Amino acid sequence: MGGMPPTTDVAELTYEQARDELVQVVAELEQGSATLEQSLALWERGEALAQRCEDWLLGAKRRLEEARPAPEGAEA
Numbered sequence: 001m002g003g004m005p006p007t008t009d010v011a012e013l014t015y016e017q018a019r020d021e022l023v024q025v026v027a028e029l030e031q032g033s034a035t036l037e038q039s040l041a042l043w044e045r046g047e048a049l050a051q052r053c054e055d056w057l058l059g060a061k062r063r064l065e066e067a068r069p070a071p072e073g074a075e076a
Contacts, residue, residue: 010048015056022049 010018025046028034034042 010052013052018049018052022046
């Protein structure tokens with residue numbers, strides 16, 4: 001990655017793409033070889049990627065809940 005995060009809009013990434021890039025960002029931050037400015041940019045990118053993953057997971061959970069049949073006797 002070279003210390004600078006990619007420029008792809010996080011909103012365009014699939015869950016898997018965001019997760020994989022987040023793993024790369026964390027690994028690079030853990031190395032500690034980036035400058036302060038690069039580290040801040042990586043951190044911000046990591047936060048956005050983590051939010052994207054959470055949004056995907058919450059959306060998947062909501063879709064699963066909507067797909068489940070209502071329990072007997074429950075109002076629709």
